[in-house]
Amino acid sequence: MGRRVCAVGFGRVFADRLSWVAVMKIPLDRHASKPLYLQIRDRLKHMIEKGLLPSGTQLPSIRTLAEAVQVNKLTVIEAYSVLEGDGLIQARQGAGYFVSNAPTPAPRMASTFAPVQSVVIPQQRSQSFYTLYTNSLKARHQAGMIDFGLGSPSPPEDLQRLARRAVTQIGETLFDYDFPQGQLLLRQQVAHMLIQLGLEVSADDLIITAGSQQGVYLTASHYIRPGDWVIVESPTYPGILAMLEQLGAQVIGIPMTAEGINLTLLEQHLRSHQPKLICTISTLQNPTGITMPQSHRQALLELADRYRCPILEDNAYEGLNFEPVPLPLKAIDQNGWVTYLGTFSKTLMPGLRVGYLVANPDTHRALLEQKLMLDLHASTVSQAIVSEYLASGHHRRHLNHLRATYQQNRNAMLQALEQHFPEAACWTVPQGGIFLWVQLPEQCSVQAICHEALAENILIGNGAAFFPGQQGYPAMRLSFLRPPEEIERGIATLGRIVRSHCISLRSL
Numbered sequence: 001m002g003r004r005v006c007a008v009g010f011g012r013v014f015a016d017r018l019s020w021v022a023v024m025k026i027p028l029d030r031h032a033s034k035p036l037y038l039q040i041r042d043r044l045k046h047m048i049e050k051g052l053l054p055s056g057t058q059l060p061s062i063r064t065l066a067e068a069v070q071v072n073k074l075t076v077i078e079a080y081s082v083l084e085g086d087g088l089i090q091a092r093q094g095a096g097y098f099v100s101n102a103p104t105p106a107p108r109m110a111s112t113f114a115p116v117q118s119v120v121i122p123q124q125r126s127q128s129f130y131t132l133y134t135n136s137l138k139a140r141h142q143a144g145m146i147d148f149g150l151g152s153p154s155p156p157e158d159l160q161r162l163a164r165r166a167v168t169q170i171g172e173t174l175f176d177y178d179f180p181q182g183q184l185l186l187r188q189q190v191a192h193m194l195i196q197l198g199l200e201v202s203a204d205d206l207i208i209t210a211g212s213q214q215g216v217y218l219t220a221s222h223y224i225r226p227g228d229w230v231i232v233e234s235p236t237y238p239g240i241l242a243m244l245e246q247l248g249a250q251v252i253g254i255p256m257t258a259e260g261i262n263l264t265l266l267e268q269h270l271r272s273h274q275p276k277l278i279c280t281i282s283t284l285q286n287p288t289g290i291t292m293p294q295s296h297r298q299a300l301l302e303l304a305d306r307y308r309c310p311i312l313e314d315n316a317y318e319g320l321n322f323e324p325v326p327l328p329l330k331a332i333d334q335n336g337w338v339t340y341l342g343t344f345s346k347t348l349m350p351g352l353r354v355g356y357l358v359a360n361p362d363t364h365r366a367l368l369e370q371k372l373m374l375d376l377h378a379s380t381v382s383q384a385i386v387s388e389y390l391a392s393g394h395h396r397r398h399l400n401h402l403r404a405t406y407q408q409n410r411n412a413m414l415q416a417l418e419q420h421f422p423e424a425a426c427w428t429v430p431q432g433g434i435f436l437w438v439q440l441p442e443q444c445s446v447q448a449i450c451h452e453a454l455a456e457n458i459l460i461g462n463g464a465a466f467f468p469g470q471q472g473y474p475a476m477r478l479s480f481l482r483p484p485e486e487i488e489r490g491i492a493t494l495g496r497i498v499r500s501h502c503i504s505l506r507s508l
């Protein structure tokens, strides 16, 4: 056995011979409905969690394991990719796959987020999304700016090479007109990703959109006519608020609790206003970072069913969770109420403008026709780049890297907030994504804080922009994409500014 271990280059291989034999003899049921790669994943996961494969253990090479359990190499690649995505194993350049070190525990800082629960039916328009968006873009490009405002991921290192390969491989068809639903290969790849999230979906159910912003427009404009009532979470993503106002909808902002939208207030307003749509960011919500638990999701769907109200589920932060998240609403929706949106903006590059929409059988054609009116189809070049990236197998590795980096950054931000912010402030502790939400004492002028912060080269999101008609409590959204040293420096300065405002309030 020892000789064989050396021959396949295992180095410091398994903790003992039994573990090695167990991995090489993973029992597979070739008639089961569970795919083979998931059977391999589950077996290895079990062994890692039981400590049979300790941290640092090297796994068999893809070829060795494929031969040992008599599956295609792609099946092993897929199993290793899922394990890597779960953070259980890591690929080391040129050396193979190793069991990860136990993740560093998150700081034990429970969220004290418990805002006043008042419904907002705005009397005035929300802040201009155009001004908000362009001002933030201008500010973040200033030299020396610490950007806690907007959030774009750093692209994968090899993106340029992937982009070149995508363009050369697909050739002349790449630059021709295409069908509005988007390229078949990309739709198949996205369907495969979504099946792993629990959605029952095929390439035919998908529409590739120009970012999820376009998905919001397609869905909202399908369900809403001027004057209709629409429910949003309060606070929520300003791009949704702006879109609804543009369509002439009357918005009802139902407050977020620490577990998601307030279901009691939601039911009252479903009964009293008969809204035409509920917009929710069910997982890693923007701006609070809150993920709705499974029971909350089930209850929300039951309400949608009872009051016959469709749901727009915007899952823009899909894949950036540090901990397992519940199934999307779309995955447990029995009666076709949910339209699901996803995007590559938060995990790959927003500039590509590639998102996707999972429609219902009865709305698919109408949404597709509307998409054709807007822009004929999403950019074929961008779609080919995303396809190439997904096919290269880098996606899971990149996601894994983003999650690990953002988790460290989030921890650094939580620690810095604890250290530098006044006691009267409270914040959410998101289990993923890129933002957290800080609630400040009543009467605090967040606008003044934003101005002073900007003068010290710190960009933050004024919470007012996330409430319908800016009618909410004082708050700010902070993105934790910057590295820990920058976060510590920026939050120390911001904390000083916020404290000075809290002190001046006390002396009033």
Ligand SMILES: Cc1ncc(COP(=O)(O)O)c(C=O)c1O
Binding pocket: 210, 211, 212, 213, 214, 237, 239, 281, 286, 314, 316, 342, 343, 344, 345, 350, 354, 355
């Ligand atoms: C919740 C949510 N939906 C949609 C979008 C728009 O993203 P995209 O770049 O995919 O259009 C964003 C961007 O920040 C967002 O936070």
